[in-house]
Amino acid sequence: TQLLEQSPQFLSIQEGENLTVYCNSSSVFSSLQWYRQEPGEGPVLLVTVVTGGEVKKLKRLTFQFGDARKDSSLHITAAQTGDTGLYLCAGAKGAQKLVFGQGTRLTINP
Amino acid sequence: GAGVSQSPSNKVTEKGKDVELRCDPISGHTALYWYRQRLGQGLEFLIYFQGNSAPDKSGLPSDRFSAERTGESVSTLTIQRTQQEDSAVYLCASSPIARTSGGSEQFFGPGTRLTVL
Numbered sequence: 381t382q383l384l385e386q387s388p389q390f391l392s393i394q395e396g397e398n399l400t401v402y403c404n405s406s407s408v409f410s411s412l413q414w415y416r417q418e419p420g421e422g423p424v425l426l427v428t429v430v431t432g433g434e435v436k437k438l439k440r441l442t443f444q445f446g447d448a449r450k451d452s453s454l455h456i457t458a459a460q461t462g463d464t465g466l467y468l469c470a471g472a473k474g475a476q477k478l479v480f481g482q483g484t485r486l487t488i489n490p
Numbered sequence: 491g492a493g494v495s496q497s498p499s500n501k502v503t504e505k506g507k508d509v510e511l512r513c514d515p516i517s518g519h520t521a522l523y524w525y526r527q528r529l530g531q532g533l534e535f536l537i538y539f540q541g542n543s544a545p546d547k548s549g550l551p552s553d554r555f556s557a558e559r560t561g562e563s564v565s566t567l568t569i570q571r572t573q574q575e576d577s578a579v580y581l582c583a584s585s586p587i588a589r590t591s592g593g594s595e596q597f598f599g600p601g602t603r604l605t606v607l
Binding site for chain 2: 386420421422423428470478479480482483485
């Protein structure tokens with residue numbers, strides 16, 4: 381049973397389009413992190429959201445934490461080929477442990 | 491400064507052999523984590539160290555898996571009598587002490603790709 385469900389698992393779109401990736405759970409998390417992973421490398425942190433309802437923007441990426449702190453979304457505006465990668469959400473359970481979703485593999489086609 | 495390093499980067503072994511995977515965390519990071527990532531999948535938590543102690547070993551899939559950490563630094567993940575289903579990328583991450591219950595950023599190494607024939 382996956383504690384954090386990400387959708388879609390695979391997404392392939394054209395450069396310039398917008399997209400949203402979802403991360404859902406029935407559990408409450410103290411915070412939620414989004415990571416991006418490229419082939420042959422470890423994941424790299426993009427953002428941490430802590431407060432229910434919080435919205436954070438990182439250039440063309442917008443991250444939102446649900447009011448109940450059970451879900452999150454990542455919205456990318458005007459996608460670029462450099463956005464291609466595996467996007468992972470991870471919920472914090474306590475001070476140290478993270479629970480990861482299965483990831484969304486995003487491909488941006490030129 | 492140097493990031494998290496892992497060795498070897500690739501390991502091919504025969505079924506039934508033992509393997510040791512090494513992780514060198516970022517200097518000064520007290521927490522260290524091991525994850526397993528199967529092809530195209532997310533990260534599966536294996537074990538977490540705080541200093542040299544492992545308060546959470548809940549993710550170790552069987553008693554063939556063990557890990558230790560010494561000097562609050564290097565960690566070794568050992569898999570005994572490897573099976574084909576152990577084939578995966580094994581990722582190590584380290585983080586400083588979490589300031590709040592919100593969780594600290596984890597800094598990942600590049601992983602060790604293990605292939606069991």
